[in-house]
Every structure is written in structure tokens, then in C-alpha cells.
Amino acid sequence: MTSAVRNEGGFDIVTETDTAIRAKAVILATGISRVKLGVPGEKEFFGKGVSYCAACDGNFYKGKVVAIIGGETEAAASAELMTAYASKVYWVAKDVVASENMVRRSVAAGAELLRASAKAIKGEDKVTALELDDGTVLDLDGVFIELGARSSADLAMDMDVMPEMDDTIKVDASCFTGTEGVYACGDVTGKPWQMAKAVGQGAVAGTAAAEWVRGNVGQ
């Protein structure tokens, strides 16, 4: 979908292939895209030691050496989480904006905080090292890039749905956004960014939108 404009009976939608659709209700299920680090090796080693989700992939790094990259709360929480799996956790963050409490917890759990920026991810078939901007080279098995995410907030605004400050879309228990005829589900509604939540909310949003189209619910 490239645009969705409200009309009298619902929405006029245009897709990427320029197909026009008229709809009485819209469910936003556009997900999120993780913020990229933008260093050499990131793309090449994605799935071969580079991950964007410690909660999803942490279990694959039991007894291994990993680095978490990012200075925000999400990175701090991931660093703490990974101390339960990995033999060594480096937390690489030039600017730490996570709360003092989160930093304390991660460091107390055993994460080593390095005030540096990642410069390059290295390896052959899979990740073997992370080079930092101060020249340090960390020998390791995995790099978790935890820099947050972006969503399709602009599309939501076209439909009079105002995203939250973090670009997520707030919904109630029936996945209703508060704007007539517009529902949202999955990652775009916020954390946890997990399949189980996305699937569950998808069922709820689909049912609620269908009820709205049939005229069985008021808004």
C-alpha cells in the first residue's frame, strides 16, 4: 500500500502496483524495520552471526562470546539477557542513554560496557570479530545490533491515526486504533516484537474489522 485516503464510505487505497482498492476498513500490519548499523560486514553476515533480536536468537549463542551494540534501553536489556547465555558479553555503546538502573543491572549481570562505536564486523563463513573505532578488535561469535526500529507511521497519519512518539500505533484490546475503520496488529503496535503476539493480534484485528464492516459494532 502506498497511500490510503479516507472517503465517505471508508478508504481509497493504492498499492505498489498502482492497483486502486476501496475498503470500508483497513488493518495496518506493516511491521517494523530494525535500524541498521551501516558498517561493513553487517549485511554480509546477517544470519551468520549478525542478529537484530537477542530475545529471538540468544539461545544460539550459549557459551559463546557476543557483543550487543546500542546505547538505549533495548540494548541494555539485551546485554543483561545475553549474560544468561553467553560466556562473555561486550556491550558496545559510545553514548549510553539507557536509564542508570538498566546500565547498573546489565553491568552487574556481567556485561562489559565499552564506550566505543562499531567500525566493522569481520569473519569468513561467519562472524569472528568486531572492530571498534578505537582500534580494538574483539574476537567473538555473534553481534546483536539493538538500535531500535522504524514503522510505516506516514501511512497511518494519512488515515488520521496519530502514531506514538516511538512511531508505534496504539490499539485497544480489539486492535482498534481509535480512528473509525482503522485497526492495527503485530510489531507496528509496539513490543514485544514476537510472532505469537503478531498472530494473536492478527486474529483479533481481522475479527473486529469484519464486525465493523458488517455493521455489528459501533465506534
Ligand SMILES: Cc1cc2nc3c(=O)[nH]c(=O)nc-3n(C[C@H](O)[C@H](O)[C@H](O)COP(=O)(O)OP(=O)(O)OC[C@H]3O[C@@H](n4cnc5c(N)ncnc54)[C@H](O)[C@@H]3O)c2cc1C
Ligand atoms: C531476524 C529476525 C528474527 C526473528 N526471530 C523471531 C523469533 O525467533 N521468534 C519470534 O517470535 N519472533 C521473531 N522475530 C520477530 C517476528 O518476525 C515479528 O514479530 C513478526 O514477524 C511480526 O509480524 P508483523 O506481521 O507485525 O510484521 P512483519 O512480519 O514484519 O510483516 C509486515 C509485512 O508488511 C509489509 N509492508 C510494510 N509496509 C507495507 C506497505 N506500505 N504496504 C504493503 N505491505 C507493507 C512488509 O513488507 C512485511 O511483509 C524475528 C524478527 C527478525 C527481523
